[in-house]
Amino acid sequence: MRTFAGGWEVAGIVTLESGAPLNMGVNGSNVSSFLSNTGNRPDLNGKISYPKKATAWFDPSAFSAPACLTGPDCYGTLGHNVVRGPGRDNWNLSLNKNFILSAERGSRIEFRAESYNTWNHTQFKGDYNNNGISTNVRAGNFGQVTGAFDPRVFQLGLKVIY
Numbered sequence: 001m002r003t004f005a006g007g008w009e010v011a012g013i014v015t016l017e018s019g020a021p022l023n024m025g026v027n028g029s030n031v032s033s034f035l036s037n038t039g040n041r042p043d044l045n046g047k048i049s050y051p052k053k054a055t056a057w058f059d060p061s062a063f064s065a066p067a068c069l070t071g072p073d074c075y076g077t078l079g080h081n082v083v084r085g086p087g088r089d090n091w092n093l094s095l096n097k098n099f100i101l102s103a104e105r106g107s108r109i110e111f112r113a114e115s116y117n118t119w120n121h122t123q124f125k126g127d128y129n130n131n132g133i134s135t136n137v138r139a140g141n142f143g144q145v146t147g148a149f150d151p152r153v154f155q156l157g158l159k160v161i162y
Contacts, residue, residue, distance in 0.1 A: 004099075007097060007098060008095065008096070008097050009095070009096040009097070010093065010094070010095055010096075011093070011094045011096070012091060012092055012093040012094065012118075013091075013092045014090070014091050014092075015088060015089075015090040015091075015092075016087075016088070016089055017087050017088040018084075018087045019084040019085040019086050019087045019126060020084070020085050020126060020127050021081030021082070021083065021084060021085070022081070022083045022084065022085045022126060022133055022135050023080065023081055023135065024041055024042050024063065024078055024082075024083060024135050024136075024137065025040065025041065025042075025135055025136050025137070026040045026041070026042050026065045026066065026076065026136065026137045026138060027136050027138050027139075040066065040074060040075060040076060041066075041075055041076040041077075041078045041079075041080070042063040042064060042065055042066065042076040042078050042137040043063065043064050043065070043066050043067075043076040043077045043078065044062060044063060044076070044077050044078040044079075044082075045061070045062055045063065045064055046061075046062045047062065048062050048082065048083060049062065050084075052086070053145075054122075054124070054144065054145040055144055055145075056143045056144060057085070057086060057124065057126070057133050057143055057144070057145055058083055058143050059143070060137075060142045060143035063078065063137050063142075064137065065137050065138060083135075085124075085126025085127065085132065085133050086123070086124040086125070086126045086132070086133070086145075088123050088149070089121070089123070090117055090123060090149070091117070091118040091119055092114070092115065092116045092117070092118065093114070093115050093118045094112060094113065094114040094115075095112070095113045095114075096110070096111065096112050096113075097110075097111045098110050098111075099111065101162070105162070106161070107160075107161060107162040108161050109158065109159070109160050109161075110157075110158070110159040110161065111157070111158055112155075112156070112157040112158075112159075113154070113155075113156050113157075114154070114155040114156075114157075115152060115153070115154050115155075116150070116152065116153040116155075117149065117150060117151060117152045117153065118152065119152075120151055120152035122148055122151075123148060123149040124145045124147070124148050124149075125145075125146075125147035125148060125149060126145075131147060132145060132146055132147035132148070133145060133146065134146055
């Protein structure tokens with residue numbers, strides 16, 4: 001009984017991250033055509049709210065393209081990195097057990113079961129490079145989630161040592 005019931009090991013990695021700032025932008029003829037690695041920000045029309053849905057991570061009606069969309073001195077009223085992307089709560093767990101077959105010879109069976117995203121909840125992407133959330137005011141999918149991390153994955157392993 002001890003061989004089968006005792007000696008189990010549980011291990012895991014838990015990742016808890018707050019949302020990274022999202023850098024909003026406006027495409028079109030603006031300062032980015034004069035200088036590289038720069039861009040125009042939209043105007044902020046009201047309070048930023050977060051429905052936190054795939055169809056709208058943030059409320060896109062709070063933003064609009066600036067009226068002066070041409071020329072190098074045209075910037076919107078939204079500050080830099082004001083909007084936050086989705087955070088992440090990821091649990092990867094493993095269960096391990098060694099079954100001794102012969103103590104004199106050192107033979108045993110190693111069993112391993114692993115799960116990634118153990119609780120299988122959707123984790124939207126949204127990072128410093130704006131991967132995962134549409135952040136361009138003029139895009140048809142502005143404010144929508146465009147990427148997610150992998151769903152739950154199970155992996156089993158068995159090793160015989162003799």
